[in-house]
Amino acid sequence: MLRKLPMLGRTVTAALAAISFSASVSAQTELTMYYPVAVGGPLTKIVDNMIEGFEKQNPDIDVNAIYAGNYNDARVKALAALNSGKPAQLSVMFSIDVHELMDQDAIVAFDDLVKTPEEKQWLNSFYPTLMQNGKAKGKTWGIPFQRSTIVMYYNKDAFRAAGLNPEQPPKSWDELVTMGQKLTKRDASGKVQQWGAMIPSTGYPYWMFGALTKQNGEVLMNQDGTQTFFSNPGVVEALSFWEELGSKHEIMPQGTVEWGTLRQNFLEGKTAMMWHSTGNLTTVKKNAKFDFGVAMLPAQKELGSPTGGGNFYVFKNSSPEEKAASLKLIRYMTAPEQAAGWSKATGYMGVSEDAYKTAELYDYIQKFPAAGVARDQLKHATAELSTHQAGRVRKLLDDAIQSVLTGEKEADQALASAQRQADRILKRYR
């Protein structure tokens, strides 16, 4: 139904044009694009507005932007459309889908699409860290659009109450523990009233874990997504540390911490610190009844967080004209002015340095410095876990993490088993 409405609009317009005898119908290129929304807020409206702006600039291109649910749904729908022979020409999908999309032979590399020097320059205009998840086999397959990192939200009032400096959030794992212990408040019977910190371990445990491993100087996989490093000593150490935050240091609840309710926990003062996506920034800003701060995640050997979010992909099964029009659209959507407006409205990152140089985003960050933390942390960021058969490999790691956090297994044993199974899956791609 929704897809038919623009059709109706076009029919009416065409009819009017015919009646007024001023029909100068040029060859229209029609693009279909799926996109996901993974955070709250009126994001579909923002996307629609951007598309409208593009169509105004390019009257010969017609874009059907179709909201397709979460990342998983978007991928399923786009690939289903591909198989049905009525494919989309481009889509926004999970940045970590790249290897699977390549295995399905569904997408083209942007290196093969850009022709003019100007276009080639554009391809190099993004933050390199944001390009990591889009690169494989020496080519670029995904262009960053709705991208995020993990940051630490903390309750400044709680810091003050605990006698801590609210402008000095923990910078290292040790400080996280010592400050966390000061921030953990118990009542007379020893029941916890306020936890020191919470790191969510449902939904996307592998993502949070990517931050801890990077901070301990390790990465989870190689660039080609054919090899994982789950059982490296530094990785095991990182998981043990996560588990000990609950069992030994007692600054975090034991068992898993639910992703979906964590923000509410933070807003109700049940935890003084939380690790969460920057995509939550605008919502936290609107709903926090206390003074809150946003900081980079603490370091052990180094600072670190994985990037996250969605990239633009162009599908192979489209005509040269459609590919050119797709490229035009993607360039428009990722141009500094658009990226700046998008970032401000959502909390997602501006994808290029130029986006942060625009007056709009520059002024916003001057007034609300928390919005700049994700960008500053980018220098220390790494790619999100992405391999061939990504879903299956991700689940291996998720299960291992949860089995350790719930006390069922030891970190070394759980990760060794996950690594063994990942090797079995990935060896035929090497």
Added chain:
Amino acid sequence: MNRTQQLHAWLLLLPALVMLAAFTHTPAVQTLLHSFYDNPMGGKPSGFVGMENFELLLEDEIFWQVLWNNTWYGLVTVPASIALALTMAIWVNGRLEGRAIVRLAYFTPTVLPMIAVANIWLFFYTPEIGLLNNVLGWFGIDGINWLGDPDFALPSLMAMTIWKEAGFFMIFYLAALQGLDRSLYEAAAIENAGRWQVFQRITWPLLMPTTLFIFINALINAFKLVDHLFILTKGGPNNASNLLLYYIYENAFSFFDTAYAATLTTVMLIILALLAWLQFGVLDKGVHYR
């Protein structure tokens, strides 16, 4: 029946048959066939692999775990929701002030969409700010990480399922109760039978066909109702609350392993077929029909 009548009958059946064939039988057969093939890979079409997928399934620890979880889930939720439904039905069938409102109240969980109520229950179960732990806190009992503890995750899902299903089954019992012959109860009253005797000798046997219907429905639902998993646990922690259908979904749409998903679906179809056979072939014969 003469020929024209025969033709007539078939023509009347045709639309339903076409729909069933197109949307139920063909996909089922295709799934079965697909489970003997592997996945297409980057241009290479899928090939016949015989029983390989099924061998993989036998070795797959998660498969056995979800099957075990599902068995438990069925064994607990089915009898519990039937017992609760029957109790509620008998209760609201009696002479009761404002029983329409009570009936409505009992039926409400059924009307609400599963995803919506799962989001509400998520906040019941949440450890720090959740309703359940706050109530426990009044009695000085330490809270439980309901969905984050492998020992409690599946029972928590069960509790919500029973709450959701009982109201629906109550409606069937209520309808059946109202159709029962009053003279039997009058006779029992003359004989001075106790309430338990009346239930045991009259109500329960006469409700047997309804119970069977509900039993089969509940059992099938135990295998096909997984909406709440998407919101509450996603099968975690570490598959402690994973169920067969959710695992099929994960394989098909998160892992894109359609061949293995087809294999799992075949297993599920066999289980459901066995349950249907149980209803029509075995239990039906032992049930008292008037």
